[in-house]
Amino acid sequence: MTTQEATYKYALRLGDDSLILGHRLSELCSRGPILEEDLALTNIALDMIGRTQALLKYAASIEGKEQTEDDLAYRRSENHYYNHLIMEQPNEDFAHTIARQLFVSVFEYLFYTELEKSKDETLAAISSKAIKEIKYHMQHSVDWTLRLGDGTAESHKRMQKAVNDLWMFTGEFFEMDDLDTFLLHHHIAVDVTSIKNEWQSYISTTLCLATLLVPADSYMQTGSKKGIHTENLGHILSEMQYLQRAYPDAKW
Amino acid sequence: MTTDTQLDLWEVFIQSKSGLPYIHAGSIHASDNKMALQNARDIYTRRGEGTSIWVMPSKYIVASNPDDNDMLFDPANDKIYRHPTFYVMPEGAKNI
Numbered sequence: 001m002t003t004q005e006a007t008y009k010y011a012l013r014l015g016d017d018s019l020i021l022g023h024r025l026s027e028l029c030s031r032g033p034i035l036e037e038d039l040a041l042t043n044i045a046l047d048m049i050g051r052t053q054a055l056l057k058y059a060a061s062i063e064g065k066e067q068t069e070d071d072l073a074y075r076r077s078e079n080h081y082y083n084h085l086i087m088e089q090p091n092e093d094f095a096h097t098i099a100r101q102l103f104v105s106v107f108e109y110l111f112y113t114e115l116e117k118s119k120d121e122t123l124a125a126i127s128s129k130a131i132k133e134i135k136y137h138m139q140h141s142v143d144w145t146l147r148l149g150d151g152t153a154e155s156h157k158r159m160q161k162a163v164n165d166l167w168m169f170t171g172e173f174f175e176m177d178d179l180d181t182f183l184l185h186h187h188i189a190v191d192v193t194s195i196k197n198e199w200q201s202y203i204s205t206t207l208c209l210a211t212l213l214v215p216a217d218s219y220m221q222t223g224s225k226k227g228i229h230t231e232n233l234g235h236i237l238s239e240m241q242y243l244q245r246a247y248p249d250a251k252w
Numbered sequence: 253m254t255t256d257t258q259l260d261l262w263e264v265f266i267q268s269k270s271g272l273p274y275i276h277a278g279s280i281h282a283s284d285n286k287m288a289l290q291n292a293r294d295i296y297t298r299r300g301e302g303t304s305i306w307v308m309p310s311k312y313i314v315a316s317n318p319d320d321n322d323m324l325f326d327p328a329n330d331k332i333y334r335h336p337t338f339y340v341m342p343e344g345a346k347n348i
Contacts, residue, residue: 034258036280036291043294143286 006183008062015055016083022048047133054126074244078234079227086169088232099162101141106202107173108134110195119187149210164215171220259283261310264292266302274306
């Protein structure tokens, strides 16, 4: 494995994260609980699609096979996607949407704060821009977690269920495989094990303030770094890639 | 008028550049201060319209009654001498 090959795959993983969650959030367009929230969620979706563009463009340029970021997004199959499993989980109700965003945004905030120090200048630059956006996503999801958790009996029940349902997808954030270790050695990647404690303490504090219980650590789902996904990703891709599959190279 | 069931109404004021006045941009729904600021940001500043936002609950706005328009605004209509249009512009002055 050369540094170049490894960085290509690393950028792909990060790009897939924001592409898939961005797509999930975009499904809520016109379906938000109120107009204001509809716009807030689609704004977050747009931030994520923007970050995806930068990351996949970079991945394509490292790969050097004259692919574009669109080729990477629309022409890979499920087992060549490397997003964390939590990104592809369905929106369900508003509580699930918020819990997923809370877990992801706190992780991304800590992650990109570290990646900003990367020796890879492009990844560092993308990180600086992303952090500003993620700070806002984090504030938005923390505020809603507090409102829903400490709100009515119904909102509390739903928020607790969402937190419990999604908890098993959070272990994956802190896994290191050979590629991570290799790039960490070259001062390019982030040591995710080093941000685990901070993530846990931030999430625990937020959940406690929201009068919610922190789930006990149990079995954690894994697989995305090897391209193994839950059944949800296939459904996302069949919708997202439909046009490109049905009409390859379509132009308008 | 149908009843508004979507949280409280807030008025949004945007300042486009430091030093300029805050201009009324529209209204939003929100249940608390923080949500009001975030919703205002998401709805009215997505295309770089502003550098600062004020929000205030619409219920605190005191508005004039349209029935009082005659009393309040008509008397101003025929007092052209209240406009500074009878002064001769000093030579060389560009902006007065």
